[in-house]
Amino acid sequence: MVQSQTHQLDQLSTLELAQALAERLTIAPNDWHRLKANRKAQAAQHAAAALVFLLNDRPQEALIRFQQTTGWLDRSISAPPCPTHGN
Template identity: 65%
Template sequence: MNALTIDSQDWHRLKGNRRARALEQTAAALVYLLKDQPEEALLRLEQATGWLDRSIKAPPCPSHGHHEVAPD
């Protein structure tokens, strides 16, 4: 699973790569199945399916998200 996980260095390059994202989620699903956590596995498989059928897209970059201003 670690080999298929998209790390922060590769996130920008692979964020929209549907194959890479589906592989990442499918690997996670297999790990959860091996840990006897079928609900978590199903969530990851649904994410993988979403990448493949184009029903989901990459979220905005975590480092470029909206920053809240602290109240005075």
């Protein structure tokens, strides 16, 4: 089974793998409250998005996401207010 999974992964481009990872790590709206302060989840989401931008030759967008990743990890940024509750 592991060999079959490896073969399936070999069929995908690096960009497709990064996009799949970014999709998997994106915090869904219904999980936002539960994960808004989870630094690991937030950092992983931004890092995966950064990788997708980098592979799409958009280094400036990638840099912004990598800086956000760093901010979550070094605790220099925190979760914004809930988008559905306003200010």
